[in-house]
Amino acid sequence: MRILYFYPENPLSFSQGNNSRALSLLHYFKNRNIDIDLVGEESKEFGQDSINELKSEDLIKHGYLLKKEKKSSNIVKYYLNYSFPKKFNSKFKDFDRTKFGYKEQFSKILKDNEYDIIIISYVYWSPLLDNVTKGTKTKWIVDTHDFLTSQFQDHKKFALDRYFKREINLMQKFDDVWVISNEEKYLFSQFVKSPVSLVTHGLPNNIETSSKTEKTIDLVYVASENFHNIKSANWFFKEAYPFLSSDIKITVVGKIGNHIPKFENVENLVFVKDLDEVYKKSKIAICPMLSGTGVKIKVIESLSHGIPVVCTERGVDGLLNKTNNGCLTTNDPSLFSDYINKLLNDAEFYKQNHLEVKKFFEDNFDIKKTYNVLDGIFKAN
Structure with a gap:
């Protein structure tokens, strides 16, 4: 079994609880001898050194970092594939964290490798799969981490019905939806057709x-x-x-x-x-x-x-x-x-x-x- 796990931040950074959850999941895969390739977002806190450390600890097999491409690198692609679609879907920009070049880089990783399961962290990163053709035997999982609609309620253009509908629609493309709490399991299972699995943040007993x-x-x-x-x-x-x-x-x-x-x-x-x-x-x-x-x-x-x-x-x-x-x-x-x-x-x-x-x-x-x-x-x- 080969799994591609997308998690944007550095799992080795202990500054945030969500990173602890990601690291815990990597330890599960290591414990069960499951090959994992990790895709993250390049930043000051997450560079090649961290990828090498994850590999040295046998937590991942391969690691990739998505890098924002410069507008000048391809003006036509920038406007046709990124700028115009972003403006057209501007009312849903909160549910798309991808930057210029991310989708193409992610698609290339999938073309160069065969995976049985693809796990995407956070619903607002699901657009990474927009340009991907899903294989008949491939399973897509989203680890929601949180109820995102609530996170956006202080935004000026927030509309509960539109935001919640968007969040649910993005979940519908996945074969399994992971939640971290019973409240979210109850809420999402009322609207999502796919199974909603409660995957709590388990920790060793210290x-x-x-x-x-x-x-x-x-x-x-x-x-x-x-x-x-x-x-x-x-x-x-x-x-x-x-x-x-x-x-x-x-x-x-x-x-x-x-x-x-x-x-x-x-x-x-x-x-x-x-x-x-x-x-x-x-x-x-x-x-x-x-x-x-x-x-x-x-x-x-x-x-x-x-x-x-x-x-x-x-x-x-x-x-x-x-x-x-x-x-x-x-x-x-x-x-x-x-x-x-x-x-x-x-x-x-x-x-x-x-x-x-x-x-x-x-x-x-x-x-x-x-x-x-x-x-x-x-x-x-």
């Missing part, structure tokens, strides 16, 4: 190992610097942080640190090589999300280490249970800080939530369960 590590971090906050995270970080540090003791040691991991004022008790780590080592040393994690959709990967990562999570209501999006899951949930900044203080100062309360984390993770996100689902999809043994 709870026992983490419990043996000295906890030098009271509070860990992991996030990238997208719009939703910036808004959430501002809320936490302006509204909840003032209620916390200045003795609490807080570690912030990821580019969100670029948007946080300097505090004496806050350590900013824009990049870490091994995020697991940070989690192992942490007592509590926070996820103060105020907007955004889909499962919060950082919440699942925290649970995989047995760490109780203090979060807002958006933080438990996509979780099968909204209670009894090791997450303490509130949108009230005062109560948010109270939860943190109680976890740090009440050993019995901490133990109770830790046990809830352990049971919930093992029942829902242990990597063995996700592998069983993927085995059913790929008929792997």
Whole structure:
């Protein structure tokens, strides 16, 4: 079995939860001895060095990076194949992330190789297949990652009916639609004719190992610097942080640190090589999300280490249970800080939530369960 996996960003970058999901999927293929070729989008964070590293770790067999072609390289092709079609479909531009030359480069990869399965990450990258003739024995899969219509609702020309219809129509070309949460499975399965498969973000169980590590971090906050995270970080540090003791040691991991004022008790780590080592040393994690959709990967990562999570209501999006899951949930900044203080100062309360984390993770996100689902999809043994 040969699989082509398109994922635009660098799976080795731990700054975003979606990258962790992509890397986890690559590890599944490696574990099952399935040959994988990876296609990504060239950027400062994703170059040939990263492709070589993925190959050296036997996570992929071949790697390709799509590169934006210069307009001057072929003026006729630029206008006929890219500029005019883009303008004609301008009302749907949010659902097409391709740049000049991407579709042709992707088609060439498919012409030069034979694949049994093609996996496309995110619906807005499905136009990569516009110029591809689907083989009778080839299976197309889209890994949605998220409910994209909701992500676009703040755009000036947003129209719910038009956006949602477009998202569903793009899914219809695939033989299987992967979702990461039950909410999305319920929603999409009402409209998509193809099977909708729940493929959760499974992780190794690190709870026992983490419990043996000295906890030098009271509070860990992991996030990238997208719009939703910036808004959430501002809320936490302006509204909840003032209620916390200045003795609490807080570690912030990821580019969100670029948007946080300097505090004496806050350590900013824009990049870490091994995020697991940070989690192992942490007592509590926070996820103060105020907007955004889909499962919060950082919440699942925290649970995989047995760490109780203090979060807002958006933080438990996509979780099968909204209670009894090791997450303490509130949108009230005062109560948010109270939860943190109680976890740090009440050993019995901490133990109770830790046990809830352990049971919930093992029942829902242990990597063995996700592998069983993927085995059913790929008929792997």
